[in-house]
Amino acid sequence: MCGIVGAIAGRDVVPVLVEGLKRLEYRGYDSAGLAVIDDGGQVRRVRRTGRVAEMEAAARAEGLAATLGIGHTRWATHGGVTEPNAHPHISHGVALVHNGIIENHEAQRERLTALGYAFESQTDTEVIAHLIHHHLGRGLDLLGALQATTRELEGAYALAAISRDAPDRMVCARMGCPLLIGLGEGENFIASDVSAIVQATRRVIFLEEGDTAEVTREAVRVFDAEGTQTVRREHLSDVSLASLELGPHRHFMQKEIHEQPRALGDTLEAIIDAAGFGPALFGAEAAEVFDGVTGVQILACGTSYYAGLVARYWIEAIADLPCSVEIASEYRYRRAVANPDHLVVTISQSGETLDTMEALKYAKSLGHARTLSICNVPESAIPRASRLVFYTRAGAEIGVASTKAFTTQLVGLFALAATLAKGRGRLTAEDEAAYVESLRHLPGSVQHALNLEPQIAGWAERFASRQHALFLGRGVHYPIALEGALKLKEISYVHAEAYPAGELKHGPLALVDADMPVVVIAPKDSLLEKVKSNMQEVRARGGELFVFTDADSRFGPSEGVHVIRTPRHVGVLSPIVHTIPVQLLAYHTALARGTDVDKPRNLAKSVTVE
Numbered sequence: 287m288c289g290i291v292g293a294i295a296g297r298d299v300v301p302v303l304v305e306g307l308k309r310l311e312y313r314g315y316d317s318a319g320l321a322v323i324d325d326g327g328q329v330r331r332v333r334r335t336g337r338v339a340e341m342e343a344a345a346r347a348e349g350l351a352a353t354l355g356i357g358h359t360r361w362a363t364h365g366g367v368t369e370p371n372a373h374p375h376i377s378h379g380v381a382l383v384h385n386g387i388i389e390n391h392e393a394q395r396e397r398l399t400a401l402g403y404a405f406e407s408q409t410d411t412e413v414i415a416h417l418i419h420h421h422l423g424r425g426l427d428l429l430g431a432l433q434a435t436t437r438e439l440e441g442a443y444a445l446a447a448i449s450r451d452a453p454d455r456m457v458c459a460r461m462g463c464p465l466l467i468g469l470g471e472g473e474n475f476i477a478s479d480v481s482a483i484v485q486a487t488r489r490v491i492f493l494e495e496g497d498t499a500e501v502t503r504e505a506v507r508v509f510d511a512e513g514t515q516t517v518r519r520e521h522l523s524d525v526s527l528a529s530l531e532l533g534p535h536r537h538f539m540q541k542e543i544h545e546q547p548r549a550l551g552d553t554l555e556a557i558i559d560a561a562g563f564g565p566a567l568f569g570a571e572a573a574e575v576f577d578g579v580t581g582v583q584i585l586a587c588g589t590s591y592y593a594g595l596v597a598r599y600w601i602e603a604i605a606d607l608p609c610s611v612e613i614a615s616e617y618r619y620r621r622a623v624a625n626p627d628h629l630v631v632t633i634s635q636s637g638e639t640l641d642t643m644e645a646l647k648y649a650k651s652l653g654h655a656r657t658l659s660i661c662n663v664p665e666s667a668i669p670r671a672s673r674l675v676f677y678t679r680a681g682a683e684i685g686v687a688s689t690k691a692f693t694t695q696l697v698g699l700f701a702l703a704a705t706l707a708k709g710r711g712r713l714t715a716e717d718e719a720a721y722v723e724s725l726r727h728l729p730g731s732v733q734h735a736l737n738l739e740p741q742i743a744g745w746a747e748r749f750a751s752r753q754h755a756l757f758l759g760r761g762v763h764y765p766i767a768l769e770g771a772l773k774l775k776e777i778s779y780v781h782a783e784a785y786p787a788g789e790l791k792h793g794p795l796a797l798v799d800a801d802m803p804v805v806v807i808a809p810k811d812s813l814l815e816k817v818k819s820n821m822q823e824v825r826a827r828g829g830e831l832f833v834f835t836d837a838d839s840r841f842g843p844s845e846g847v848h849v850i851r852t853p854r855h856v857g858v859l860s861p862i863v864h865t866i867p868v869q870l871l872a873y874h875t876a877l878a879r880g881t882d883v884d885k886p887r888n889l890a891k892s893v894t895v896e
């Protein structure tokens with residue numbers, strides 16, 4: 287969703303801001319803009335709907351150059367996709383960018399209108415620019431005016447502001463949306479995401495909830511929610527530039543699908559090195575947190591929620607613990623019954639999905655103190671709010687559709703199931719050794735599945751001309767059917783639904799005819815014979831089957847039944863391997879339909895609003 291970048295330097299910062307905004311494009315946006323204080327001390331602004339490149343061309347045409355500036359990519363919430371609604375917003379020489387939503391903006395708008403302020407946009411953001419100007423008029427300096435403003439705001443925000451009356455500084459604030467400060471040599475930066483500034487510096491300070499800060503070329507002063515000056519730890523970001531670049535690939539999604547053997551290998555490293563499972567994988571406090579756990583509650587959204595659904599099978603079967611999985615946006619608004627002996631596990635690639643964060647806060651308010659986050663972004667909000675964390679080491683995921691994050695989340699969740707089982711005396715030494723051995727082979731098995739790409743691309747041609755598709759799976763592979771349907775609909779816009787195959791005759795079978803392709807995840811597990819019967823039900827209604835099975839199933843093609851074999855059955859880790867073909871099917875179908883694979887319409891990478 288929205289992105290922020292700011293810079294103050296001894297050089298022209300416009301190229302830095304533009305490059306930063308380009309690196310934030312992956313998050314999803316519909317307009318972009320930047321504002322600078324030029325050499326003449328004036329605020330100059332360029333905004334455009336559409337791509338950052340269009341805004342960049344406009345900035346170049348206007349000859350914009352400055353040593354201080356802020357930029358923004360906007361994903362519309364309040365007010366349509368128009369230039370007046372794009373950020374930065376300006377009030378009498380104060381320029382401001384904002385991520386998040388101001389809930390009391392209507393009341394503030396009325397108050398500011400009564401004070402004589404005229405509004406140019408329909409956004410909730412514009413009130414903040416006017417409020418800062420209003421407080422400057424009371425004799426406060428820029429930071430003081432920002433702090434006075436944040437005390438009057440309700441909602442979530444990351445803010446950055448500059449003023450023509452203070453051309454040697456930027457100020458910023460964080461509440462509910464991520465914001466960090468990048469430290470350079472004689473130059474400093476502000477960003478909502480480290481990828482926006484990694485080309486300039488890797489030294490970063492993550493602001494905490496309620497923090498405000500003042501940033502000059504030489505110094506950074508951070509104040510906590512009470513307004514007391516404080517010190518926040520400096521981190522060295524390990525986001526690699528290579529992970530932010532496309533290289534020889536056509537799309538980030540394709541690159542990230544193919545990175546999975548590496549991503550899984552990196553995520554597995556600690557388990558393989560230790561030759562086993564144990565609380566140490568989840569943090570220093572894990573032994574204490576896991577001790578006496580009697581159940582697991584998983585909370586997540588979208589693809590991460592599907593990872594949770596797979597985990598339920600593992601946690602119940604391997605650790606013998608009850609496990610519920612719930613969509614975070616549902617959990618946070620219902621009267622849930624908490625059991626303090628249950629472990630609450632949030633799963634999030636970005637670590638900043640608002641619904642998941644709020645569900646975690648709600649769980650904690652109900653008395654859940656045992657919290658674990660499975661996350662791909664170090665130092666993001668959700669792991670910081672959790673006692674334990676397992677970082678997936680997928681590397682930056684740029685494609686909006688999650689791929690390598692999902693399979694690496696599954697590794698973390700499998701390790702959790704095995705660790706809980708071990709702690710409860712439910713894991714024999716032989717089983718542990720066998721699981722570690724299967725994990726060791728996992729990157730290779732995934733590579734074999736990736737090698738099926740040409741065959742899968744052949745199928746995709748046929749899906750590209752369809753309006754609908756059905757995905758079926760049973761047991762631990764049912765969530766993979768859900769994931770396959772989600773991937774197909776979000777990037778190719780082919781309507782797809784997933785069902786547990788046994789549910790077919792309870793309704794969806796009515797949809798099946800010769801025009802309905804039915805994808806079946808059918809590995810050789812204990813449910814294969816049941817799945818075969820479900821496939822007969824489809825064939826008997828003229829439905830065309832596209833079956834992903836593994837080499838051991840001895841299941842062959844026949845009329846109306848197309849089969850692609852993944853490598854030999856990999857036991858409990860089979861859902862990870864079977865994810866690869868459904869990702870590739872979605873990717874190649876989208877390719878054949880010519881959609882914007884990495885930036886599907888209406889979607890954002892990181893959903894930081896409700």
Ligand code: F6R
Binds near residue numbers: 635637642689891
């Ligand atoms: C689908 C997808 C989304 C995310 C969801 C949660 O491909 O990417 O469904 O999985 O928005 O995001 P995170 O995992 O960042 O919390």
